[in-house]
Amino acid sequence: MLQKKICLLGAFSVGKTSLVQRFVESMFSDKYLTTVGVKVDKKVLSVDDQDIKLMIWDLEGEDDYCKINSSFLRGAAGYILVADGMRPQTLVTALAIHESSQALLGQIPAIVAMNKADLRASWRVSEADLQAAEAILPVLYTSAKSGNNVDVLFSNLAQSMLQAK
């Protein structure tokens, strides 16, 4: 079976682990439990009649003291940049990570997940910033809480990876 490594990247507390948990286990917890290091999960997905095993690397989020260990990105066929619509700076962080990841991995498929879409009415990220991000990368509005667009997020990335191979 075709196997692909993907990474979830972004600032801390944007919901990377929650997105993986929703995708892999169809579960969601409101409790914030920070990730330390890396969590590796697996899920088989069927895309265009082809089974693909995703090795999902959920990386510890960036903060003032902790930057992404670039060796974790080695071998990735695609990545998801997660940002929190309530925290505008997390979109800036996501796009900065995209730049450094591109420098390391080249042009591989990537998607921005604007997470916490269930709280969209209270978002603080501006429309202008969202449009600027959409000009750079595909953007999906996700909610790990409601499950909205979570499966679409992973299958769109898988599809892009298959097309890119």
Added chain:
Amino acid sequence: MLTCCSAIWRSPCCRPNDVEGDDGDGSAKVKPEMSVIDAFYAELQYAVFSVLCEGESQVFTCLVSPPAWFQQFAPAIALGGTGNPADDLPYLDNFLIDAATFWQSQAVGKLASGPWVERDAEGGEWPLEAIALNVQGEWLLQITHLGDDFNRQRRQRQTARENLLTQEQLELEVLSRTRQIKLREAEIALRLVTAACFRDEETGSHIRRIGLYAAEMGRALGWSQARIDDIRLAAPMHDLGKIGISDKILLKPDKLTPSEFEIMKRHAEIGAEMLGDSGISMLDCAADIAGCHHEKWNGEGYPRGLKGLDIPETARVVAIIDVYDALSHKRVYKKSFSEQETLGLMDEMAGEHLDPNLYQVFLSIIEEVRVIRARNPD
């Protein structure tokens, strides 16, 4: 509200008696044939391998009796047996690339992978770390269950990140409140200026242009965004003091007599008095401008006869753009001049009436000034 919850990962001692060789405390059962040193290693919760390079591939030989937690991921690997632990722990695949470089370098010491969390078939989480060592020329790989160390590390980071989140939320709140205050300031400024406009011939377009020209000058001068915002709102209030001048003089269509002009000149002081001493940066800026926009670079202006750099920079900026706007637009008492004529007159004023250095800055942004003018006609 964020809550710090207890760890959900597996500790080496929390496994039920469902793993072969597990005697209930998570460690491998001490078999009768096991040496004391093997039993000791089994208690340490380490899986240790020697590594040999065979061509492109590496052969891993298990040197200690694997602890129970390891056996459930790699049940086929036993003491003295061979097998690549990365086949069962995919994270290791990545680390072994760095480890190979480390082993081949023959560097003394160790290389740690950093923590990672492995999930078992039941969804339990196991915090692990791999360490590559060079010991007496032997290549060793140690895989450790981090247990409570991980728990402590996670608690520390959790607390630090919750603090960062609180700080971030507070900063966003301050930013949002500041924006609201700025909007209110802008609204009050607009209403003040509108009130003044009712009393003389100044148009809304003139007010907008003066603010936009001033902001453009601020940008060209490298001012902070806060200062640029201040002058954009403050510059249109330069003639606010005219509120205090009687209609008889303010609206007189003929030339003012010398005594009437003396009264008219008082609008600068009146404006400065109306806007001053508020402790609000935008209004302080407006007070400087209102009080000093008729001062001249050569000291022959009014009301105080200030000279050169003694005149506040904001007022020197507004003096230039006010002259430009007045000359280039039609007024009841004069026709409008072409841009060429306007700049010709202003060239003569530079160094006398106007700050010659700031005038050069104004000339450098003339393209932007034209765009503002075109977009805001009378």
